[in-house]
Amino acid sequence: MTAKxxxxxxxxxxxxxxxxxNFSAAIADAVxxxxxxxxxxxxxxxxxxxxxxxxxxxxxxxLSRPISAEALAEGRRILDEAA
Incomplete structure (x- = not known):
């Protein structure tokens, strides 16, 4: 059901x-x-x-700044160790 x-x-x-x-879908997603x-x-x-x-x-x-390559590598290393 929908409401206008x-x-x-x-x-x-x-x-x-x-x-x-589909701007109705865009608004619904944002809400x-x-x-x-x-x-x-x-x-x-x-x-x-x-x-x-x-x-x-x-x-x-x-979070508005890009993640450095070093931070990404460290995150992957931690995930690999946890697996």
Whole structure:
């Protein structure tokens, strides 16, 4: 089942959606992603990990930079050892 909604969007988002083959699907995916992110925070809190705005900002900054070849090699080495 589906429900129709009318929304007003900033120009940059409207332009992005205009380029999508199915903008209803693009919006649904984005909302589901946001819903899952909230669920993830709840799960982390239940296991004792406190999610803060400062921590999220720090991780966004860290993850916005490309991963170095050395870090990738180290990650592969750790995974190989665990296997």
């Amino acid at each position: 909604r009318s929304v007003s969007l900033p120009d940059d988002i409207a332009e992005y959606l205009d380029q999508q083959g 589901r992603f946001q819903m899952a992110a909230g669920h993830l925070e709840d799960v982390l809190r239940r296991v004792g990990i406190e999610v803060t705005d400062e921590g999220k900002s720090r991780w966004r900054s860290r």
